[in-house]
Amino acid sequence: MKRIAILGSTGTIGVQALEVLSHLDTYEVVALAAGRNVERLAEQVRAYRPRLVAVADDEARQALRERLGGEPVEIAVGDEGLVACAAYPSDIVLNAVVGARGILPALAAVGRGARLALANKECLVAAGDLILRAMRDAGGEIVPVDSEHCALHQCLRSGDPAEVLRLVLTASGGPFRTWPKERMAEITVQDALRHPNWSMGRKITIDSATLMNKGLEVIEAHHLFAVPYDKISVLVHPESIVHSMVEFVDGSMVAQLATADMRLPIQYAITYPERVAAPWPRLDLASGRALHFEEPDLDRFPCLRLAMDAGRAGGIAPCVLNAANEVAVDAFLRERIPFLRIPEVVASVLERMPNETPHSVDDVLGADAEARRLAELYVAKGG
Numbered sequence: 001m002k003r004i005a006i007l008g009s010t011g012t013i014g015v016q017a018l019e020v021l022s023h024l025d026t027y028e029v030v031a032l033a034a035g036r037n038v039e040r041l042a043e044q045v046r047a048y049r050p051r052l053v054a055v056a057d058d059e060a061r062q063a064l065r066e067r068l069g070g071e072p073v074e075i076a077v078g079d080e081g082l083v084a085c086a087a088y089p090s091d092i093v094l095n096a097v098v099g100a101r102g103i104l105p106a107l108a109a110v111g112r113g114a115r116l117a118l119a120n121k122e123c124l125v126a127a128g129d130l131i132l133r134a135m136r137d138a139g140g141e142i143v144p145v146d147s148e149h150c151a152l153h154q155c156l157r158s159g160d161p162a163e164v165l166r167l168v169l170t171a172s173g174g175p176f177r178t179w180p181k182e183r184m185a186e187i188t189v190q191d192a193l194r195h196p197n198w199s200m201g202r203k204i205t206i207d208s209a210t211l212m213n214k215g216l217e218v219i220e221a222h223h224l225f226a227v228p229y230d231k232i233s234v235l236v237h238p239e240s241i242v243h244s245m246v247e248f249v250d251g252s253m254v255a256q257l258a259t260a261d262m263r264l265p266i267q268y269a270i271t272y273p274e275r276v277a278a279p280w281p282r283l284d285l286a287s288g289r290a291l292h293f294e295e296p297d298l299d300r301f302p303c304l305r306l307a308m309d310a311g312r313a314g315g316i317a318p319c320v321l322n323a324a325n326e327v328a329v330d331a332f333l334r335e336r337i338p339f340l341r342i343p344e345v346v347a348s349v350l351e352r353m354p355n356e357t358p359h360s361v362d363d364v365l366g367a368d369a370e371a372r373r374l375a376e377l378y379v380a381k382g383g
């Protein structure tokens with residue numbers, strides 16, 4: 001039996017991960033962490049019997065305890081609870097919480113040599129160097145869950161890194177791919193939550209609509225595959241069938257194709273290096289569906305450029321970009337700012353914060369907090 005901890009178990013990825021585990025019989029769920037959806041978490045606790053559970057705060061702990069009655073499970077709270085779940089003895093930690101709160105549990109998992117099955121891209125964006133160093137020092141590993149990085153991981157499974165010319169990350173282009181710029185001023189929250197191909201949590205769905213998601217993924221790929229930024233490009237592919245590709249020095253391109261279904265990358269990251277049979281629908285290339293590719297439009301989607309520039313700048317810039325984006329997306333979802341303000345908030349915070357090299361996790365968390373403060377001020381002042 002392999003032991004697995006799932007952080008963000010009540011979210012889109014977490015729920016699919018438990019579904020994947022229900023058809024694999026050699027894994028035991030030892031820890032579950034979530035935020036405030038105690039109803040769903042209580043059902044999961046009854047079904048999977050973890051030894052440790054974590055929730056966002058005391059109120060959620062109390063509500064979960066009431067729902068669980070006499071169930072003998074320890075309930076931890078807050079960031080400490082998340083870290084306790086990641087530190088709890090297990091072979092695999094699936095990090096599927098949303099946002100920079102994924103940093104500390106990622107460090108706790110790789111720091112003890114466990115496999116980190118990584119959906120939470122924000123932790124690598126904000127603290128990639130620290131997490132990769134901790135992983136190498138402890139002899140752990142990261143296997144990506146993010147669909148593009150899972151695709152790249154598969155394309156790169158054999159071969160010499162020196163033969164790689166570039167990584168090509170595909171992007172759906174989001175719901176506004178074909179919208180003229182003038183119309184984008186009218187975008188509503190409902191419009192932006194309508195992703196063309198994937199059903200995901202609200203924050204990542206907005207990131208897909210601004211193309212910030214692809215920018216975060218460029219930075220994620222830089223860290224995961226140790227590839228410089230000038231060897232990573234983005235190609236819009238509206239069908240989300242080709243999940244990414246690698247171009248080699250001789251001009252060959254190797255791509256990974258599958259249906260747009262996160263259960264596959266989740267299962268891959270859990271069972272790697274083995275591939276096991278999967279019961280869900282498969283890709284039918286003879287179905288007549290054509291595949292299209294086009295360049296991203298950095299003018300209509302400035303978040304992608306902001307992220308690529310922040311990645312190249314290095315230091316705390318990617319952490320600042322990520323934190324400001326989290327505040328801006330939350331403000332958009334609460335209808336405090338319009339869609340087109342999201343990149344303005346991020347650009348303004350990046351301009352105001354001098355870039356520095358973070359030497360410790362405290363430096364990263366300090367930059368994250370300051371960027372959030374500045375972003376919140378910008379949102380509150382209305383510009």
Ligand SMILES: NC(=O)C1=CN([C@@H]2O[C@H](COP(=O)(O)OP(=O)(O)OC[C@H]3O[C@@H](n4cnc5c(N)ncnc54)[C@H](OP(=O)(O)O)[C@@H]3O)[C@@H](O)[C@H]2O)C=CC1
Pocket residue numbers: 007008009010011012013014033034035036037038055056078082095096097098099101119120121122145146147198199200201202203204262
């Ligand atoms: N969804 C997808 O297909 C993909 C997602 N990802 C990445 O995976 C991560 C998760 O995405 P997704 O599943 O869509 O997001 P969701 O919003 O669906 O889920 C987020 C999870 O984080 C939990 N959470 C929120 N706040 C806290 C907190 N304070 N403490 C502990 N847990 C908390 C939520 O708990 P609760 O609901 O109980 O409050 C929930 O379980 C993101 O980083 C995203 O970018 C990457 C590729 C694809």
Ligand SMILES: CC(=O)[C@@H](O)[C@H](O)COP(=O)(O)O
Pocket residue numbers: 146147148170171172173174198207208209213214262
């Ligand atoms: C499923 C997944 O990995 C998401 O990150 C997805 O890629 C989002 O789609 P976009 O390509 O629209 O950002």
Ligand SMILES: [Mn+2]
Pocket residue numbers: 146147148217
């Ligand atoms: Mn992705």
